[in-house]
Amino acid sequence: MRRMLYMFLGSFLLFTSCKKEEQKLTIATAANMQFAMDSLVKNFELKTGIPCQTVIGSSGKLTAQITAGAPYDIFVAANMKYPNALFEKGLTANKPKIYAHGKLVLWTLDANIKPSIDILNSQEINHIALANPDTAPYGTAAMEVLSFYKLNETLKNKLVFGESIAQTNSFIHSQSAEIGFTSLSTIKAPKLVNKGAWIEIDTKFYKPIEQGIVLLKKHNKDAQQFYDFLFTEEARQILTHFGYE
Known part of the structure; x- marks a missing residue:
């Protein structure tokens, strides 16, 4: 009985750990946004209690990963080209929107x-x-x-x-x-x-670097909150601090 209890507790802890991990927002982030995103995520987590994790890469490579089925919730890109390409393929939940201009x-x-x-x-x-x-x-x-x-x-x-x-x-x-x-x-x-x-x-x-964000088709239910947060005055001040317009 004791062995069975230990096995049950072990399974329960593993389940709750996995469940907690599943609840994290996964944000695919263009490499230029790495440092700004660290600050944005920190403020968002303090504000909402919603845990986030970021995957950093070039916008093109992240797009290829998303097309191949990578389980990301949000795509924060360095331009509008790649989010629009995903939108045209029907892989997003909404139309991409510009959140900042890079320099x-x-x-x-x-x-x-x-x-x-x-x-x-x-x-x-x-x-x-x-x-x-x-x-x-x-x-x-x-x-x-x-x-x-x-x-x-x-x-x-x-x-x-x-x-x-x-x-x-x-x-x-x-x-x-x-x-x-x-x-x-x-x-x-x-x-x-x-x-x-x-x-x-x-x-x-050079042509304006219009940086876009989009919710992906299969996204965590809390993803909309981060999407909305990126257009708040608080987020705007963080982006301005990091040199974005």
């Missing part, structure tokens, strides 16, 4: 380098990091900037592509690349603020 910066941690577009073509720079333009909207924006300055061909042997903004940041942070294009939200992160030197790229040199 591009040129960042270096090399104390001997003063970031500028002109310096990219100098002998001081051997590697320029940027996100993969095929899957990451900030990479697309970076390529648009290089195209504007007619530097695509000139710099092609210097370009180092990260799978996402997160990997791009690691190239810059480790100085594997002397300089690189990243999101303004990156250098606004608490652990990175005041590190290195950066310049903001004028938004007239």
Whole structure:
């Protein structure tokens, strides 16, 4: 009887643990939003008591995962292209909506380098990091900037592509690349603020980075609350703090 009781208690604890895990909101988050999302989730959890977990990646790769059936509740993307693609496939519960506009910066941690577009073509720079333009909207924006300055061909042997903004940041942070294009939200992160030197790229040199959110078809019942929270004044202040418009 004692053995049976232990088995029952063990099964019950496992069941309740799994049930609690199932109740977590899973938020698929574009890598540029990683640090801002940490702050948003913290405030949302304190406000509602609803636990959340995030999955970080490039918008393109997250879209591929969702298309393949990944059990995410919400998709917070770096543009509208990928959420709209999911909407057109009937994989979302609503039409995507813009929650913020992102900004591009040129960042270096090399104390001997003063970031500028002109310096990219100098002998001081051997590697320029940027996100993969095929899957990451900030990479697309970076390529648009290089195209504007007619530097695509000139710099092609210097370009180092990260799978996402997160990997791009690691190239810059480790100085594997002397300089690189990243999101303004990156250098606004608490652990990175005041590190290195950066310049903001004028938004007239790249198409607006319209970042979108969408509820996925099979979502946790509490997902709507987080979706609504992202459009509150509290969330707006957090996004503004991290450099979004």
